[in-house]
Amino acid sequence: xxxxxxxxxxxxxxxxxxxxxxxxxxxxxxxxxxxxxxxxxxxxxxxxxxxxxxxxxxxxxxxxxxxxxxxxxxxxxxxxxxxxxxxxxxxxxxxxxxxxxxxxxxxxxxxxxxxxxxxxxxxxxxxxxxxxxxxxxxxxxxxxxxxxxxxxxxxxxxxxxxxxxxxxxxxxxxxxxxxxxxxxxxxxxxxxxxxxxxxxxxxxxxxxxxxxxxxxxxxxxxxxxxxxxxxxxxxxxxxxxxxxxxxxxxxxxxxxxxxxxxxxxxxxxxxxxxxxxxxxxxxxxxxxxxxxxxxxxxxxxxxxxxxxxxxxxxxxxxxxxxxxxxxxxxxxxxxxxxxxxxxxxxxxxxxxxxxxxxxxxxxxxxxxxxxxxxxxxxxxxxxxxxxxxxxxxxxxxxxxxxxxxxxxxxxxxxxx
Amino acid sequence: xxxxxxxxxxxxxxxxxxxxxxxxxxxxxxxxxxxxxxxxxxxxxxxxxxxxxxxxxxxxxxxxxxxxxxxxxxxxxxxxxxxxxxxxxxxxxxxxxxxxxxxxxxxxxxxxxxxxxxxxxxxxxxxxxxxxxxxxxxxxxxxxxxxxxx
Ligand SMILES: Cc1ncc(COP(=O)(O)O)c(C=O)c1O
Numbered sequence: 380x381x382x383x384x385x386x387x388x389x390x391x392x393x394x395x396x397x398x399x400x401x402x403x404x405x406x407x408x409x410x411x412x413x414x415x416x417x418x419x420x421x422x423x424x425x426x427x428x429x430x431x432x433x434x435x436x437x438x439x440x441x442x443x444x445x446x447x448x449x450x451x452x453x454x455x456x457x458x459x460x461x462x463x464x465x466x467x468x469x470x471x472x473x474x475x476x477x478x479x480x481x482x483x484x485x486x487x488x489x490x491x492x493x494x495x496x497x498x499x500x501x502x503x504x505x506x507x508x509x510x511x512x513x514x515x516x517x518x519x520x521x522x523x524x525x526x527x528x529x530x531x532x533x534x535x536x537x538x539x540x541x542x543x544x545x546x547x548x549x550x551x552x553x554x555x556x557x558x559x560x561x562x563x564x565x566x567x568x569x570x571x572x573x574x575x576x577x578x579x580x581x582x583x584x585x586x587x588x589x590x591x592x593x594x595x596x597x598x599x600x601x602x603x604x605x606x607x608x609x610x611x612x613x614x615x616x617x618x619x620x621x622x623x624x625x626x627x628x629x630x631x632x633x634x635x636x637x638x639x640x641x642x643x644x645x646x647x648x649x650x651x652x653x654x655x656x657x658x659x660x661x662x663x664x665x666x667x668x669x670x671x672x673x674x675x676x677x678x679x680x681x682x683x684x685x686x687x688x689x690x691x692x693x694x695x696x697x698x699x700x701x702x703x704x705x706x707x708x709x710x711x712x713x714x715x716x717x718x719x720x721x722x723x724x725x726x727x728x729x730x731x732x733x734x735x736x737x738x739x740x741x742x743x744x745x746x747x748x749x750x751x752x753x754x755x756x757x758x759x760x761x762x763x764x765x766x767x768x769x770x771x772x773x774x775x776x777x778x779x780x781x782x783x784x785x786x787x788x789x790x791x792x793x794x795x
Numbered sequence: 796x797x798x799x800x801x802x803x804x805x806x807x808x809x810x811x812x813x814x815x816x817x818x819x820x821x822x823x824x825x826x827x828x829x830x831x832x833x834x835x836x837x838x839x840x841x842x843x844x845x846x847x848x849x850x851x852x853x854x855x856x857x858x859x860x861x862x863x864x865x866x867x868x869x870x871x872x873x874x875x876x877x878x879x880x881x882x883x884x885x886x887x888x889x890x891x892x893x894x895x896x897x898x899x900x901x902x903x904x905x906x907x908x909x910x911x912x913x914x915x916x917x918x919x920x921x922x923x924x925x926x927x928x929x930x931x932x933x934x935x936x937x938x939x940x941x942x943x944x945x
Contacts (some may be wrong), residue, residue, distance in 0.1 A: 733834040733859035734803075737917060741799050749834050763835040763857040792803050793860075 397773040399424040410743025413781035418769035430676040460675030469599035477624040477658040482590040483513040485609030485624035490517035492634040500526030502554040508534040509562040514588045538565040538714025556585045560592030564753035565714030566722035595720040597686040617677030621670030631657040638663040722769035732766040742785040801913035811860035816870035829930030836862045866927035
């Protein structure tokens with residue numbers, strides 16, 4: 380098997396990466412921890428953890444306001460992270476990088492700030508059938524406010540988007556396409572570059588929910604030509620509570636602010652407020668300074684390994700996981716997309732995913748069970764819930780084996 | 796494995812595989828829907844109450860083994876009981892599942908339902924066992940709303 384050959388050559392490498400993550404050393408219920416829920420949140424490398432401590436020990440001050448050395452130091456570190464993000468995703472300028480709380484806030488920001496300016500009654504927003512709730516509900520809110528309507532790009536049985544249907548849905552009425560790069564529920568990698576080009580042919584901007592894209596593949600927003608790209612720090616080895624909205628300058632300039640407050644203004648009188656320049660116009664209030672700096676450290680960490688190396692290692696690991704799980708009797712994959720990254724979903728005949736989750740936990744295997752904040756996907760496959768295993772750069776063949784033997788254990792428990 | 800065996804006792808596995816009182820009633824006086832948003836468990840409970848007693852009961856829906864077995868064992872237990880007896884059982888069962896009180900002393904009143912004492916070791920699963928009971932309480936109220944375990 381070629382997947383197996385690839386993986387042994389990379390396995391030693393990965394073992395070293397795993398050592399960077401102190402949490403993974405722990406035992407759970409007496410077993411080595413097999414953490415297979417990175418799509419929910421990744422573990423953090425020592426370098427990120429120590430940067431957070433260092434910030435509070437040595438650099439803590441509010442940013443963009445003090446003239447004293449400490450504030451300058453904090454401001455510098457914060458803005459350095461913005462530059463790192465811009466380089467990391469290939470943005471034209473740091474001005475296109477807005478720091479937010481996470482993917483959810485990034486999408487809400489676009490829905491509101493773009494929606495207020497660009498949407499009116501009868502306009503259409505396209506989302507896909509495999510979106511996370513955070514790329515559905517913000518659009519529903521904005522349709523209630525503007526009278527625009529939400530339309531859904533359907534999915535095929537194997538969990539790919541129906542490209543013919545997509546082409547037919549695009550029209551002069553379409554004002555925005557909002558689409559995930561990689562599905563968190565089934566792991567589908569969507570052909571976003573192509574889908575963006577199709578939308579642009581109708582002058583329609585595209586928002587990519589990159590929460591599950593950024594951790595697994597090299598992103599070049601200029602090459603993709605997406606208009607918005609949203610992602611979360613905590614799913615790419617950074618801290619929780621920080622994320623990024625990338626947006627093309629032309630849109631940020633024309634969009635209205637999301638929240639009002641300090642930092643997002645140039646001058647305020649009771650008659651008139653002049654907003655700050657982009658990206659600061661969208662960053663009201665004291666931001667998550669330590670989080671932003673921690674995200675910078677996470678970018679340093681993955682960049683030092685190299686996103687391409689991470690992607691190729693994870694692809695081999697995914698190949699191996701699919702191979703080994705396919706051999707498990709009674710296991711059915713939920714979605715078998717053409718290209719998959721990060722996550723795979725399955726159900727085991729006769730055992731509810733929730734029971735599976737509990738039994739696997741007792742074996743030290745952490746997977747996610749439930750609807751994965753993507754209820755329409757569960758409805759589509761006519762299941763109440765699924766089990767999902769998802770990977771990070773620290774996972775290895777032993778984790779997959781632990782999952783497979785955990786499944787055998789579950790069958791044993793249920794067969795008594 | 797001991798805690799797992801404690802949780803997934805034979806009786807629970809049996810009621811999961813062959814749930815009793817599963818289906819819909821032709822006629823009912825009280826009903827409610829229960830939903831556990833965390834894991835997607837969803838059950839419908841229908842009751843026929845005559846002279847303040849549960850004369851018929853049925854449940855349907857989808858859920859994990861704990862949820863299904865709990866519903867099955869509950870329905871088995873309710874038939875013929877008065878509404879106030881059912882409410883007392885709810886209180887006892889709740890205490891048993893959450894481990895709030897030493898339920899051992901009430902084990903006689905709970906009967907077979909004590910098989911659920913294992914769930915207290917699994918805090919994330921307590922709601923799976925109690926969902927049907929919360930739904931029962933909602934059905935007694937005949938509130939037309941979805942009972943949740945939150
Ligand atoms: C595809 C996708 N979009 C959006 C989100 C929301 O991310 P966050 O909770 O970090 O805002 C997630 C996280 O689960 C996700 O997987």
